[in-house]
Amino acid sequence: MTEKSKPDKARLVELFRSFIDPEYVIEDAETQRPYECDGLSMYCEMPLIVVLPDTVEQVQRVLQICHQQGVPVVARGAGTGLCAGAMPHAEGVVLSLAKFNRILAIDPLARTARVQPGVRNLAITEAAAEHGLYYGPDPSSQIACTIGGNVAENSGGVHCLKYGLTVHNILSVEMLSVEGEKLSIGSQGLDSCGMDLMALITGSEGLLGIVTEVTVKLLPQPEKAQVVMAAFDSVQKAGDAVGGIISRGIIPAGLEMMDTYAISAAEDFAKAGYPKGAQALLLCEVDGTAEEVQEHIAQVESLFASFGATSIRTSQSEAERALLWKGRKSAFPAVGRISPDYYCMDGTIPRGQLAHVLTEMQRMSDEYQLRVANVFHAGDGNLHPLILFDANVPGEFERTEEFGGRILELCVEVGGCITGEHGVGIEKIRQMPIQFNAQELRQFNAIKDAFDPAGTLNPGKGVPTLRHCQEHRALETRPMPATPDTTGAA
Amino acid sequence: MTEKSKPDKARLVELFRSFIDPEYVIEDAETQRPYECDGLSMYCEMPLIVVLPDTVEQVQRVLQICHQQGVPVVARGAGTGLCAGAMPHAEGVVLSLAKFNRILAIDPLARTARVQPGVRNLAITEAAAEHGLYYGPDPSSQIACTIGGNVAENSGGVHCLKYGLTVHNILSVEMLSVEGEKLSIGSQGLDSCGMDLMALITGSEGLLGIVTEVTVKLLPQPEKAQVVMAAFDSVQKAGDAVGGIISRGIIPAGLEMMDTYAISAAEDFAKAGYPKGAQALLLCEVDGTAEEVQEHIAQVESLFASFGATSIRTSQSEAERALLWKGRKSAFPAVGRISPDYYCMDGTIPRGQLAHVLTEMQRMSDEYQLRVANVFHAGDGNLHPLILFDANVPGEFERTEEFGGRILELCVEVGGCITGEHGVGIEKIRQMPIQFNAQELRQFNAIKDAFDPAGTLNPGKGVPTLRHCQEHRALETRPMPATPDTTGAA
Incomplete structure (x- = not known):
C-alpha cells in the first residue's frame, strides 16, 4: 500500500497533531506495528494512522474530521479480541482508547x-x-x-x-x-x-x-465458593451430566468441560492433578452463602456419581480450588506447547447437542488431518475448539480455516450460533449468511445505516454488506469462499 | 371522524375478509368499543378496523396489505397496558394477537x-x-x-x-x-x-x-420463600433501610414500599394486619434454599431493626406470606375505593433519592390540591405514585395530568427516568424530550426508519417524531403542552 492511495495522510496527521500530543499521532510503520492485528493474529493490516487521544473532546474532533473526509475509524482497546474486530483498515485511522484508563x-x-x-x-x-x-x-x-x-x-x-x-x-x-x-x-x-x-x-x-x-x-463477593472436578470415560456421559445439573435447577458459577487432549496438555503444564486418561473432565463451581454452597456441592457430587463419573474431587480449601482452576485457565497456552499454532474457535450450541457435535468434530478432525482440543463453557453450550496446526506447513492454515468454518456451520445446523463470546469481526463474517436470512441481514444493514450512513465506522466487520452477502450466495457451493482483501497469514 | 377521511375502509374489510374469518374482521363501532383504549383509559380512540387473525400467514397478509396502502397498524395483546401504547389509530387497523394463545x-x-x-x-x-x-x-x-x-x-x-x-x-x-x-x-x-x-x-x-x-x-421454583414486613415512622428511615439491604449484598425476591395513604387503604380492603398509623411500610421477600432463606431473613430483620423499624413481622407460613402480600397486591383497587378516579404514574429514580422525591411529591400534592398515594418497587427505585382525582370535577383531570408530568420531570432531574415498566406510549411522549437530547431522539427516529420507513407501525407512540420534538422545545416554558389529537378524557 503506497502513499498514493492514501492522499490525505499528511494533512490528517497535521490536523490531528493540532489538538493531540504529536507523539500520540502515530504515522510510521515501526511504531504502528503493535496495532497491526488483535488477538487473532492471522488477520493483519497496517493502518494509515494511529491516534491515542486522551479527552472526549479530542475523540469528538477525530470523529468529526474523519466523518467529513470519509476516513474509516477503527476503535481499539487492548487488542486482545479474537475475531479481528480491531484489525486496522488500510486507509483508516485506528482510534486507541488506551489512555481512557480512569x-x-x-x-x-x-x-x-x-x-x-x-x-x-x-x-x-x-x-x-x-x-x-x-x-x-x-x-x-x-x-x-x-x-x-x-x-x-x-x-x-x-x-x-x-x-x-x-x-x-x-x-x-x-x-x-x-x-x-x-x-x-x-x-x-x-x-x-x-x-x-x-x-x-x-x-x-x-x-x-x-x-x-x-x-x-x-x-x-460470594461468601464461599467450592469446585467439584469429575472425570468421565466418555464425552456422552459428561454431556449428560451437564444437562442433569442444569435441569436440576442448580446454576453453577461455572461449569467447564475439557476433552482428553486438553486434559493431558493442561495437566502437563499446570500439575493440577487432572486424571490424564479421562475422556472428559468437568469442573463445576458453586458459590453463595456457606449453607447454600454446602447443599449444592452435595447435590453436584451425587449427580456426577449418578451419571457415571469415574472420579470426583471437591476442593477443600481456597488453595485447592485455585489449583483445580489453574489447569483450566492455562489450557490455551498449554495446548500451545503441543502444537506450533492453534486456532481458537467460538460457537454456541444447545446443551443437548454437546455429545453429537463433539463426535462430529472428531470425524472432521480425521478428515482434515488436524488435531482438535476442546476446552469450553459447557454449562452454556459455548464451545472453544482449538484446532492445532503449523503455519509453516504450506496449505495447513487454509485447511485450518476451512475446518473452522465447517465447525461454525455445524453449530448453526444443530440450532446454535457462530459465536458465543468472541464476536464476528472479520473472522466469521463469511458465516453470517449461513446464520441469517437475507431479510435479517438487510435489517442489520438498515440499523448500521441508522447510525453510520457513510459506513466509516469499522468497515468490513460484523455485518456483511449486501454485496458480500450476494457474493456469498453466488459462491455457496464452495464452503469457504476466499476474501483475499481481508485475509493474511500470521 | 367520518367515513370521508377513511376512503379505504370498505375495500380493506373486503380484502381482509377474503382470508380471515369475516366475524374476526370488525368494522362496526359497537363491536370495536372494547378496543378503544388500553388499561390507561384516559386516552381513547376508535379504530378504522379491528382484525383477529389466527395464523402467521394471515398476519403477514394483513401487514402486506397495510404496508402497500400506507395504513397504520396497532398491535394489541390483552389491552392491559398502562401507557396507551395499544390505543388505536383513527385511520388504522388494530391487529389483535388474542387468537395466538397456544x-x-x-x-x-x-x-x-x-x-x-x-x-x-x-x-x-x-x-x-x-x-x-x-x-x-x-x-x-x-x-x-x-x-x-x-x-x-x-x-x-x-x-x-x-x-x-x-x-x-x-x-x-x-x-x-x-x-x-x-x-x-x-x-x-x-x-x-x-x-x-x-x-x-x-x-x-x-x-x-x-x-x-x-x-x-x-x-x-424456589425451595422456600418468606416475607418480612417492617413499619417505620418516617419515609426517610424506610428509604435508608432499602439502601441498607441492597448495599449489604442481599438481593430480595421483592422489596416493596407503601406510604401512609396506601397502607391505610390496603388495610381497610385486605385486612392483612398492616399497622395503619405507620408512615411507611416495607415488604421484603427472600427466596432460595431453606438455609439461604433462614440466613437472609435473619439479616433483613436485624437490618430493619437497626434502621429504626417500629414493628417487624416475618411470615411463618405460606398462608401468612400470602396474607402479607394480599394487601400490597390489592393496593391499587383499594386506593380506587377512597377516590372516584386515580392516575397511576410510573417513573424510576436512584434508590438514594427515595426520601427526597417522596417529600417533593408531597409538596406538589399540596400545590395541586390532589392527594397522592405511593405503592412501589422500592428495591429498584421504580415509583408508582397514584394521583387521586375526580374526573367529574371540571379541570381536575387536566390538573392531574400536569401533576403527573411534573413527577416525571422530577424523576429525570434526580437522575432517574420517566418509565420503570409501563412504557412510553402516548402517555409519556411529551416527556421524552426532557429525558433525551435532540441527537438521541434523532437516533431513535433513525432506528424507527430502519425498521419502518413509512412509519405505519403504531404511529404517534413511543418515540416523538422530530416535528413533535421541535414543537416541544418551542413550547418548553409551558410544562405540559396539550396535544389535543391524542388526548381524551376517560
Whole structure:
C-alpha cells in the first residue's frame, strides 16, 4: 500500500497533531506495528494512522474530521479480541482508547462503577474489592482486556453461566456518534426509557459509535465458593451430566468441560492433578452463602456419581480450588506447547447437542488431518475448539480455516450460533449468511445505516454488506469462499 | 371522524375478509368499543378496523396489505397496558394477537417455553408448574396480560428486582417486519450473534415489527420463600433501610414500599394486619434454599431493626406470606375505593433519592390540591405514585395530568427516568424530550426508519417524531403542552 492511495495522510496527521500530543499521532510503520492485528493474529493490516487521544473532546474532533473526509475509524482497546474486530483498515485511522484508563467513581450503595473504556476488566474488580464487590464477566484475558473492548464484543468468561455476559452487567454507556455527537444510552436503573439501545451497542464491534464511558454493575463477593472436578470415560456421559445439573435447577458459577487432549496438555503444564486418561473432565463451581454452597456441592457430587463419573474431587480449601482452576485457565497456552499454532474457535450450541457435535468434530478432525482440543463453557453450550496446526506447513492454515468454518456451520445446523463470546469481526463474517436470512441481514444493514450512513465506522466487520452477502450466495457451493482483501497469514 | 377521511375502509374489510374469518374482521363501532383504549383509559380512540387473525400467514397478509396502502397498524395483546401504547389509530387497523394463545413447547431441560404472543403471562407459569418451573416477571396484571404485550412494553413486576424485567427473561422472538417478512431475533443460548436486536425489540411498543412467537426462560421454583414486613415512622428511615439491604449484598425476591395513604387503604380492603398509623411500610421477600432463606431473613430483620423499624413481622407460613402480600397486591383497587378516579404514574429514580422525591411529591400534592398515594418497587427505585382525582370535577383531570408530568420531570432531574415498566406510549411522549437530547431522539427516529420507513407501525407512540420534538422545545416554558389529537378524557 503506497502513499498514493492514501492522499490525505499528511494533512490528517497535521490536523490531528493540532489538538493531540504529536507523539500520540502515530504515522510510521515501526511504531504502528503493535496495532497491526488483535488477538487473532492471522488477520493483519497496517493502518494509515494511529491516534491515542486522551479527552472526549479530542475523540469528538477525530470523529468529526474523519466523518467529513470519509476516513474509516477503527476503535481499539487492548487488542486482545479474537475475531479481528480491531484489525486496522488500510486507509483508516485506528482510534486507541488506551489512555481512557480512569475509574471515575465507585458507588458501593448502588453497586456500580463508572469507568472509562480503557480501564482493564480486572482493574474494576481490584478497585471494587475494598467494598466487598467485584465485576462479574471474566474473559480469560481479563488481566489485559479493557471494558470498552468487552462492550464492543459482549465478552463472556467462565462465570457467565451464572452472572451473564457483558450485556447483562452494564447499566449505561456514554458514546459518540460517527459525527462526534454525544449520546447517553441506558440508565442507572433496571429499565431505561425510550428505545433500549444498550444491547444493540453491546457487541456492536465499533460499527455504531465510540463508547467513551461505561457504568457497570458490581456484584457482592460470594461468601464461599467450592469446585467439584469429575472425570468421565466418555464425552456422552459428561454431556449428560451437564444437562442433569442444569435441569436440576442448580446454576453453577461455572461449569467447564475439557476433552482428553486438553486434559493431558493442561495437566502437563499446570500439575493440577487432572486424571490424564479421562475422556472428559468437568469442573463445576458453586458459590453463595456457606449453607447454600454446602447443599449444592452435595447435590453436584451425587449427580456426577449418578451419571457415571469415574472420579470426583471437591476442593477443600481456597488453595485447592485455585489449583483445580489453574489447569483450566492455562489450557490455551498449554495446548500451545503441543502444537506450533492453534486456532481458537467460538460457537454456541444447545446443551443437548454437546455429545453429537463433539463426535462430529472428531470425524472432521480425521478428515482434515488436524488435531482438535476442546476446552469450553459447557454449562452454556459455548464451545472453544482449538484446532492445532503449523503455519509453516504450506496449505495447513487454509485447511485450518476451512475446518473452522465447517465447525461454525455445524453449530448453526444443530440450532446454535457462530459465536458465543468472541464476536464476528472479520473472522466469521463469511458465516453470517449461513446464520441469517437475507431479510435479517438487510435489517442489520438498515440499523448500521441508522447510525453510520457513510459506513466509516469499522468497515468490513460484523455485518456483511449486501454485496458480500450476494457474493456469498453466488459462491455457496464452495464452503469457504476466499476474501483475499481481508485475509493474511500470521 | 367520518367515513370521508377513511376512503379505504370498505375495500380493506373486503380484502381482509377474503382470508380471515369475516366475524374476526370488525368494522362496526359497537363491536370495536372494547378496543378503544388500553388499561390507561384516559386516552381513547376508535379504530378504522379491528382484525383477529389466527395464523402467521394471515398476519403477514394483513401487514402486506397495510404496508402497500400506507395504513397504520396497532398491535394489541390483552389491552392491559398502562401507557396507551395499544390505543388505536383513527385511520388504522388494530391487529389483535388474542387468537395466538397456544403454548407450543416447554423444554424442562433447557428451562424454556416457546409460546405464541397471545398466551397470558400466568398461563406460562401454570403450564411450567408440573416441571417445578415458572416464568419470572409478574406484572400486577399477570392473570390477563399476554407475553406479546409484556415484550412490547418490557413489563416488570414485584419480583423483577431479583429476576429482571421481560428483557432479562426472554431468549428469542419470531417477528414480522412491516412488510410482512419473517425475522428471527435472539437465540436459544446466552449470546446471540450478529447485532443484538433482542433488547431493541423488547419495549419497542409495536413500532418495529409484530412479534409472532416468544421463547422465554423458565426459572426453578424456589425451595422456600418468606416475607418480612417492617413499619417505620418516617419515609426517610424506610428509604435508608432499602439502601441498607441492597448495599449489604442481599438481593430480595421483592422489596416493596407503601406510604401512609396506601397502607391505610390496603388495610381497610385486605385486612392483612398492616399497622395503619405507620408512615411507611416495607415488604421484603427472600427466596432460595431453606438455609439461604433462614440466613437472609435473619439479616433483613436485624437490618430493619437497626434502621429504626417500629414493628417487624416475618411470615411463618405460606398462608401468612400470602396474607402479607394480599394487601400490597390489592393496593391499587383499594386506593380506587377512597377516590372516584386515580392516575397511576410510573417513573424510576436512584434508590438514594427515595426520601427526597417522596417529600417533593408531597409538596406538589399540596400545590395541586390532589392527594397522592405511593405503592412501589422500592428495591429498584421504580415509583408508582397514584394521583387521586375526580374526573367529574371540571379541570381536575387536566390538573392531574400536569401533576403527573411534573413527577416525571422530577424523576429525570434526580437522575432517574420517566418509565420503570409501563412504557412510553402516548402517555409519556411529551416527556421524552426532557429525558433525551435532540441527537438521541434523532437516533431513535433513525432506528424507527430502519425498521419502518413509512412509519405505519403504531404511529404517534413511543418515540416523538422530530416535528413533535421541535414543537416541544418551542413550547418548553409551558410544562405540559396539550396535544389535543391524542388526548381524551376517560
